[in-house]
Amino acid sequence: MLEKITTILAYVKRIDGKLDAMGCNLNTSYSRTSVENNFLSLFPMKTVESLEEIESKLILDSVFEEKLIDCVTQIGGTNIHNFTKRVYSRLFTNQLATSYSWTGFRNNNQLQHLRITKIIKDVCMKNFKGTEVEFEANVKNWFKNGSQRQSREKQ
Secondary structure, rough: HHHHHHHHHHHHHHHHHHHHHHHHHHHHHHHHHOOOOHHOOOOEOOOOHHHHHHHHHHHHHHHHHHHHHHHHHOOOOOOHHHHHHHHHHHEEEEEEEOOOEOOOOHHHHHOOOOOOHHHHHHHHHHHOOHHHHHHHHHHHHHHOOOOHHHHHHHH
C-alpha cells in the first residue's frame, strides 16, 4: 500500500512540474513579439536568390534577425533531430535543398558559413542538450535527402 502511494505521489509531482512548465511557456508566448504575416511569406525559400536576400537582411537588419530567431524558436521540436527537420522543412523547399550542402560538395552552395545556419544552430543548442557535431550531422542528412524528398513531391 505504501509503495502505491509513493508511486502516485511521484506521478503527481511529475504532472505538477509539467503544468508549471506549461504555465511558464504560456506567459512567455504572450510576451513574444508576434511574427508578422509578411515576414512568414518569405518562407519557405524557393531559390538561391531568395536565400541570398534573406542573408543580406540578416546582416543589415537586427530586427529582421530577431524575427527569424523568434520564428525558429516557435517552430521548436522534441530533440535535435526533430528540431532540424521541422525548421529546415519550414524554411527551405526541397528544390532549394538540392542546391546546398554543408561544405559545398559537388558544386553545391555552402551551408556552414550562412548566417541563417548560425541562428538555427544557436537556437538548437540553447534549447536542446547536444553537440555541434550532432546538429551538423542532422543538417547534412536533411540536405543530403533533399533530392529524394523532391522526387517524392512530384509523384
